[in-house]
Amino acid sequence: MRIVADRARCEGLGMCEAMAPDFFEVGDDGTVTVLDGTPGEEHRSAVLAAVDACPVLALSLDG
Incomplete structure (x- = not known):
């Protein structure tokens, strides 16, 4: 399994980080x-x- 992130689409809402902080982080750039x-x-x-x-x-x- 591989995580794919579309950073151009990301709005930095942080739902992913809240649910799985070991795998996602929303940076200062949003x-x-x-x-x-x-x-x-x-x-x-x-x-x-x-x-x-x-x-x-x-x-x-x-995957």
Whole structure:
């Protein structure tokens, strides 16, 4: 599994960071940074919840 972030689409709302802070961080520039782009399968549910929570659809999972 790989996290894909569309930083151009990101509005910095922070839903992803709130739901999975080990994997996402919204920086001072107001866009998301993926902290670990290839999380293990044991983290799939948390990462998927964070991806699904993005109101502007800036995040997706590949794999």
